[in-house]
Amino acid sequence: MKWGTLCPVIDDARTTVRYSKLVDRNEILRALRAFETTGLEYVLIGAAAMGFHGLVRATEDLDLFIRATAENVERLRTALSVVYDDDPHIAEIVATDLLGEYPAVRYYPPTGDLYFDVLTRLGEAASFETIDAEVKDIDGTLVRVATPAALYKMKKGTVRLQDQADAAALRERFNLKDEE
Amino acid sequence: MPVQKFRSIEEMNKAALPADREPHFERFLRHCERYWAIAPKRYPRGVFKFRNIEEAQKAREKHSV
Numbered sequence: 280m281k282w283g284t285l286c287p288v289i290d291d292a293r294t295t296v297r298y299s300k301l302v303d304r305n306e307i308l309r310a311l312r313a314f315e316t317t318g319l320e321y322v323l324i325g326a327a328a329m330g331f332h333g334l335v336r337a338t339e340d341l342d343l344f345i346r347a348t349a350e351n352v353e354r355l356r357t358a359l360s361v362v363y364d365d366d367p368h369i370a371e372i373v374a375t376d377l378l379g380e381y382p383a384v385r386y387y388p389p390t391g392d393l394y395f396d397v398l399t400r401l402g403e404a405a406s407f408e409t410i411d412a413e414v415k416d417i418d419g420t421l422v423r424v425a426t427p428a429a430l431y432k433m434k435k436g437t438v439r440l441q442d443q444a445d446a447a448a449l450r451e452r453f454n455l456k457d458e459e
Numbered sequence: 460m461p462v463q464k465f466r467s468i469e470e471m472n473k474a475a476l477p478a479d480r481e482p483h484f485e486r487f488l489r490h491c492e493r494y495w496a497i498a499p500k501r502y503p504r505g506v507f508k509f510r511n512i513e514e515a516q517k518a519r520e521k522h523s524v
Contacts, residue, residue, distance in 0.1 A: 307488060330487025337494030340519075371506035381508035383515045391502050392495055401512055417484045439516060 306362070306393050307341060312420045313358035320346035320354075322412045324425045324433065325396070326445075331415050331424045334448050340385075340394045344425075346407040347382075347399035349374035355397065363388045372397070405433055427453040 307327065314321055323331070325342030345351050352374040359369045366389055377384055377399045386395045400406045411429040415422045425433070427449050434446040435457070449455060465471040509515040 307491075327484075327487065330490075331484050333483040335483065335486045335490050337491045339495075339500055368505040376508050381510060383509035383512060385507045385509070385515060385518065387502045387504050387507075389504060391500075391504075394502060396515060398512075415484070417482060437512075 306390060308418060308420065309362050310341060310358070310395075311417065311422050313361045314343075314355075315420050315422075316361070317354045317358040319358050320348075320351050320407065322407060322410045322423050322425050324398075324410070324430060328424045328430055329445060329449070331417075331422070332427050332430075332449075332452075334445070334452060336445075340396050342396045342398070344398045344401075344405070344407045344410055345377075347378050349378070352377055359386065359388070359395070363390070401433065428455055431455045 311323075313319075321343045323341070323343050325340065326336055326338030327341050329336065345355055352372065356369050356372055359372070360366070363369065369386070372384055372386060377397070382399045382401075384397045386397065388394065410433075411426045412423045413426055415424050431446055431449040431453070434442040434449070437443070437446075463471075463474060465474065507518060509518065
């Protein structure tokens with residue numbers, strides 16, 4: 280089964296589509312705690328990062344840049360396995376992809392409420408190493424979050440309407456200039 | 460300041476929101492919770508791989524039902 284340009288490796292479990300169960304707001308917190316516990320080197324970007332900066336909008340995913348090393352991908356797998364009870368699909372997140380031809384991997388956990396977009400690079404412009412970040416504390420969990428300026432830089436040039444709206448909100452709230 | 464009054468919508472839009480009494484991220488979590496309750500989505504399970512962010516975006520649109 281092929282999904283356009285998506286990875287063609289599809290099994291029966293993956294084709295199972297269902298409505299999300301009861302929403303679990305703590306799912307995000309559990310994931311962030313697991314990231315910290317496993318020592319994952321990451322930077323939170325996207326709507327969740329904007330939420331840390333006071334620009335609150337809903338989202339269905341958690342976007343993160345991770346440091347592109349095999350050890351770090353292993354940490355990511357370990358963290359997700361803790362949160363999602365050893366979901367066998369997690370084994371499909373492999374360093375050879377993220378460090379190679381597929382710098383963007385999306386993981387849909389069994390809960391169905393939330394998914395993860397994991398990036399190792401964004402074109403030639405952005406990677407874990409190049410994104411300015413700051414550490415935030417949420418319920419005792421330390422989270423590495425992209426700065427407003429870094430988020431703005433990533434979002435301002437994209438064609439996605441939501442990103443353009445986010446960029447406008449960041450620019451206005453933090454008085455950002457295009458050169459920042 | 461539970462109630463604010465404005466003479467126009469422009470004045471309302473310019474008004475500062477009340478000072479935050481809780482961490483921003485808590486508001487974000489509560490907002491997502493409401494959103495997910497109002498607009499539940501269905502997703503496939505598993506791992507999908509993309510060569511670039513454009514591919515990832517197209518897949519997002521395809522899978523959001």
